Amino acid sequence: MGMVVHDELRSEVGRVLAAAGVGPHSRLCCALSGGVDSVSLFTLLCSLQAPFGYALSAAHVHHGLSPNADAWAAACARRCERAGVPFQLFRVTVARDHPGGLEAAAREARRAALDRVECDWLVLGHHQDDQAETVLFRLLRGAGVHGAAAMAALDRPRSARCPGRLRPLLGVRRAQILAWARAAGLRWEEDESNADERYTRNALRRQLLPAAERIFPAAVPALARAAENFREADTLLDELAALDAAACGGAPLSRSAALALGAARLGNLLRWQLRGAGALAPSRARLVEAVRQLCAAGADTPLRLVLGDRACCAYRDALWLEAAAPAPLPPAQRWHGQAALPWGQGEVVFAGAEGEGLSRVRLAAAAEVSLAPRREGMKLRLDSRRPRRSFKNLCQEAAIPAWLRARLPVLWVDGEPAWVAGIGVAAEFACAAGETGVVPRWHAAAAGADPARGVS
Structure with a gap:
């Protein structure tokens, strides 16, 4: 029996490694807590190293929450030393005032630490019982399709800086892992906090899931299947969002096109x-309210709706996401005829033209031309027949919202404002008919956007 279970577990781990394309050039790191799940996974990965040819290491996160934490870290280090596997120890500080509680704080600290491991794949010991517990936990907290999809056996890297995640035991029951570990004569550490039912997940694991299994004997695999169904639906919603984003112009989105999608698809996007x-x-509730305000507002109404650490912004026909607390603007930059200068999340592009924009002759004769933010008391004359007007009045006339005004790039010529993004060119610097000119345009970066892109 032990050999059958061993072969099943080894085959399951090998199947997931093969699906991820793991081979001789792959770097795997086993997240080794010292418990039975991670110790079993570590042992199986060691046995599969020769046929797959990957480089294997292990990492342990020391949370400092248990009086036994030092002993667990030392046991993991000894295990790796005996196996000849490189070992990394991460000591983290867990926030005691986390809004999600101590469990959530520990998970975040652990994830942040493991994200720093230099490897291609981080291999985790989650099993089917963990999956069922996660689905139940998230559903009871009102999760949507993405949250209820829980964990995947294979998560591709989110970025070049973070490793992908493999969970090769996700289809295996904990009882199978425990039976194999005992048959293999493995030794592991027991975390005493796993018995503390003050923690929500422990209460689910020790009370709710056993009760569900008494009524529905196949509750755990059924919940795991539900996670797969949720993940399939989540993938389809992501594909729909990608299609909608492309149809709405990318970044920033066309506000009118996005609103035409309807509330549900706009929320999904x-x-x-x-x-x-x-x-x-x-x-x-916050997302639904943001979508409601977007749909209810007039087509030209400027909006900035905070959604956690991001803000959803609408201005003219542009709709985009930006940091809720925008990055500081760059210092003044001298312009010597460059094709573009960086600004905020994008850049100001200077294009040649005839009979429009700024007079190239005036720019060439200036002692200093620089791109910089507005200045207090700044005034601008857009029409030579009219007096100068305050920056505030010009912004109001152009329907530029107050939260955007300080971020508008200004081209200064010998200390005078010659051009302001979204407002225009000062009359005294304007290009005459038939004259060679320069047209500045503020363009957004691809990953998030400023509304004055393409506006001279």
Whole structure:
């Protein structure tokens, strides 16, 4: 029996490694807590190293929450030394005031630490019982399709800086792992906090899931199948969001095209963009309210709606996400005829033209031309027949919202404002008919956007 289980577990781990394309050039790191699941996984990975040819290491996260934490770390280090596997120890500080509680704080600290491991794949010991527990936990907290999809056996890397995740035991029951570990004569550490039912997940594991299995004997595999169904639906929603984003112009989105999608698809698109930006997920209520305000507002109404650490902004026909607390603007930059200068999340592009934009002759004769933010008391004359007007009045006339005004790039010529993005060119610097000119345009970066892109 032990050999059958061993072969099943080894085959299951090998199947997931093969699906991920693991081979001789792959670097795998086993997240080794010291418990039975991770110790079993580590042992199986050691046995598969020769046929697959990958480089194997292990990492342990020391949370400092248990009086036994030092002993667990030492046991993991000894295990790796005996196996000849490189070992990394991460000591983390777990926030005691985390809004999600100590469990959530520990998970975040552990994930952040393991994200720093230099490897291609981080291999985790989650099993089918963990999956069922996660699905139940998230459903009881009102999760949507993405949250209820829980964990995947294979998660591709989110970025070049973070390893992918493999969970090769996700289809295996914990009882199978325990039976094999005992048959193999393995020794492991027991975390005393796993018995503390003050922690929500422990209460689910020790009370709710056993009760569900008494009524539905196949509750655990059924919940795991539900996660697969949710993941399939989540993939389809992501594909729909990608199609909608392309149809709405990318970044920034066309506001009118996005609103034409309807509330449900617009909400799905914003949720997808937030997740792609690595933003914290807003509550459903907050997202629904943001979509309601977008749909209810007039087509030209400027909006800035905070969604956690991101803000959804609408200005003219542009709709985009940006950091809720925008990055500081760059210092003044001298312009010597460059094709572009960086600005905020994008750049100001200077294009040649005839009979429009700024007079190239005036620019060439200036002692200093620089790109910089507005200055206090700044005034501008857009029409030579009219007096100068305040920056505030010009912004109001151009329907530029107050939260955007300080971020508008200004081209200064010998201390005078010659051009302001979204407002225009000062009359005294304007190009005459038939004269060679320069047209500045503020363009957004591809990953998030400023509304004055393409506006001279």
